[in-house]
Amino acid sequence: MDLRDLHYFEVIAELEHMGRASERLHRTQPALTSSIRRLEQDCGVRLFEKSGRGIRLTEAGQVLLKWARRTRLDVHDAQQEINHLAHGLAGTVRVGIVPTAAQFLLPPAMRQLIREAPEVNLHTVVGLIDVLRSLLHSGEVDMTIGTEGMAEPGFTSEFLAEDPIVVVANASHEIFQGAPTIKDLGAYRWVLQSEGAPTRDWLDQTFERHHLPRPRVQVESNTLLMLPTLIAETGLLSFISRRHLLPGQPSFALKEVNVPETVMQRRMVVTYREGGYLSPASRRLIELLASAAVVNE
Structure with a gap:
């Protein structure tokens, strides 16, 4: 099998459309069709079948795609290793x-x-x-x-x-006036990642295991790096890496809310x-x- 044919095959399999593959690869559709025919002759089976206005892999095509990707990565590794012997x-x-x-x-x-x-x-x-x-x-x-x-x-x-995830608030937050429990955390609003993020799901499930409502989220953000600033500038609680609280970090205005049940041990x-x-x-x-x-x- 020709490595170039395998590369074309990968792109066609990804896009499931000969025309779009032609545009990306800067090759004519007849040239790509010939490439696929060569591979099908080598394999002795059909690799694609029609699907609506496009095409899709046959079961044999899916197997070849797995090996085509592996071959591409192995060739890349070989080139890298040979190059690094010299440099x-x-x-x-x-x-x-x-x-x-x-x-x-x-x-x-x-x-x-x-x-x-x-x-x-x-x-x-x-x-x-x-x-x-x-x-x-x-x-x-x-x-x-x-x-x-x-x-x-x-x-x-x-x-x-180790990268523990902990509940955090502005160091001047009223929650630090006492010894808060997990139930006390429910009285405040939060800034958290969207549902589906591992840390958010873990925190929601922790509250549910304690038969408590999920945290009341006022701000959702998938931009993790902005969470410490939001916490420092608001009265919102959040759930972030304990590393943000280490000496010398810009988030020195933050403090961990010491509730053992809400410490997520992460590696x-x-x-x-x-x-x-x-x-x-x-x-x-x-x-x-x-x-x-x-x-x-």
């Missing part, structure tokens, strides 16, 4: 990273990596873990740094740091393809991220 700590590291890790772990780790290897380039995508996991599966990033989830076949994770991990190639620069970055986590705890 050592150099090249581009592609990282998908959640906001908390991007704010607290990445800057000190990258500062040290640049000192050791000034030729290293870093390409980062900051987002929620579900989005980052998809990028890792497609090979658009080399690794993800985020919260630990269910183990997935074909991927491996290394522990970086930060780095995840990459099992058996995939990680460059020396990627490996060194993982080591530095782990070191940064220890310093910040």
Whole structure:
């Protein structure tokens, strides 16, 4: 099989439309049709079938897509490993990273990596873990740094740091006048992530387990980095990483509301393809991220 044909096949499978694939790949539709015919001859089966105005993969096509992606990633890994034999700590590291890790772990780790290897380039995508996991599966990033989830076949994770999520308020909030309980938290309004975010769902379920109404949310935001400022400027409670309360952080006006039932124990991990190639620069970055986590705890 020709690697170029496999690349065209991947794009056609993604778009499920020969015309749109032609526009993206800058190839004529007859050229793409010929490419698919060559693959079908090699496989001895149909790879696509008509579906409305477009096309979709047959069962055999789905199998080939899995192996086409794996082949592309293996070829990329081979090129990277050969290149790094000559250049050592150099090249581009592609990282998908959640906001908390991007704010607290990445800057000190990258500062040290640049000192050791000034030729290293870093390409980062900051987002929620579900989005980052998809990028890792497609090979658009080399690794993800985020919260630990269910183990997935074909991927491996290394522990970086504990990252407890706690209830937080402005340090001058009236809730600190006494010894609040989880029931007392229900008297106040909150700023939280939208429903479906892991931390939001965990907090909602915790209140329900204690037979209490869910927190009353006045402000919802998926931009995690703005939550500390919102908490500091309002009387709203929130649920964020304890790392925001560490000495030297700009969120010094915040304080943890000490309610043990509402502490979510979360682990930060780095995840990459099992058996995939990680460059020396990627490996060194993982080591530095782990070191940064220890310093910040």
